[in-house]
Amino acid sequence: MGIHALLSLTNLAANQLLVIDRNGNVTVINSGEPVPEGAIILDPNGSSLVPGEQAKPSAQLADAQGNTQPITNDIEQILTALEQGADPTALGEDLAPAAGGVQGSALTTAASIDRDGTEIIAATQFDTAGFEALGLSRTQSLSLLNLLQAPSAPIIPVVPEEPDYPIVISTITGDSAAEGSNNTFSVSLSGTTSAETTIVLTLASGTATKDVDFNGTSVIVVINGVSQTVPVNQDGTFQVTVPTNTNSFSVQVSTADDGIYEGNETFTLSGKSAAQETAIIGTATIVDDNAPVIDDATVNNVSESIA
Structure with missing residues (x-):
């Protein structure tokens, strides 16, 4: 041969x-x-x-x-x-x-x-x-x-495998929403998952206070159009299990309409996978639409007599 x-x-x-x-x-x-x-x-x-x-x-x-x-x-x-x-x-x-x-x-x-x-x-x-x-x-x-010892059977050489890069969080992007509605954080991954991947996230106060201005006990996670309520620990951490063939998901956080004008306030969502050392952070803004109303006032001119 x-x-x-x-x-x-x-x-x-x-x-x-x-x-x-x-x-x-x-x-x-x-x-x-x-x-x-x-x-x-x-x-x-x-x-x-x-x-x-x-x-x-x-x-x-x-x-x-x-x-x-x-x-x-x-x-x-x-x-x-x-x-x-x-x-x-x-x-x-x-x-x-x-x-x-x-x-x-x-x-x-x-x-x-x-x-x-x-x-x-x-x-x-x-x-x-x-x-x-x-x-x-x-x-x-x-x-x-x-x-050459077995010429009748096809030879299948070892094909080098493609490097298996771990899935990590690429970005977390928060939006702006009026108080009383939901803020949404969009979480993007570095690639499409080939197996279930666990992501650890942390909800934290900024100028907005957890459990006062926004819900710090649970969030709504939306993956591939399916919503699920996930409890949040006292320290603000919670886990999301990302299924296969997924490259992004979102986290919705409800906010409180306290009727008090405090100006716009912010809070954060951070997270990382097991392969990441440093967490990725996203910031959401609660828009306070309770601006105070100033009534028109009439100013009377007072003439002061000079003795």
Whole structure:
């Protein structure tokens, strides 16, 4: 089986590469992502030097600087040996897979090769890379051999998972409402929840006093159009359990119309998730519409006699 057949089993998506590191771990990365030193990069859509010719799969070896060297012929030699029934780890010195055989895969004459038995593919030189030594570890080569042991079944490499960023509160925005009505705090999350998420919120006095100017014992939480009354602790804290597929909710707080003009007053709602160290704070304003009415007064002019 050649490299083309090998890569066809992995069902790689566009711009994806198959990577085998020096420890033999097989992973899938997107084109352009960094690869560790010494990793083999298998590209199902390599390149072609002939105009109009379909691109062929290729194999490359990454060095410490992130540069790559082509080793397609070297790997093909291992696969050919397998198809012929030979064991690449037990071949004689003349037949040992030495980066392309006697002449190697370099464009110029390669240096002599000393086989020490610790590498399946021994070292050679490439003039295009400053005659740097090329070597694949035993575990990398064994990973290639293992990929060929069950050719009838598709190979499913390990696809790196997307980073799982915790959901946090992004903003809390309070509104302005006339006293006697409800103030509403809009709470926005950093993303859509994939599981139930607990948010701890705190209702606190500002210039408005809790339990005097606004209700400090319960609030109305609205999530996805569904309202629920949530009790508030004496210290102003309460919890909201946010269901999956939710990225925002609101908290409504009732206010008292005391009939006394005190001017506009404010109070706050703060909160954070388990992944946050600092709470996010929003401020609501109670608009006092009980401005005093000043009656018209008649001022009488009094003439004072000067003696």
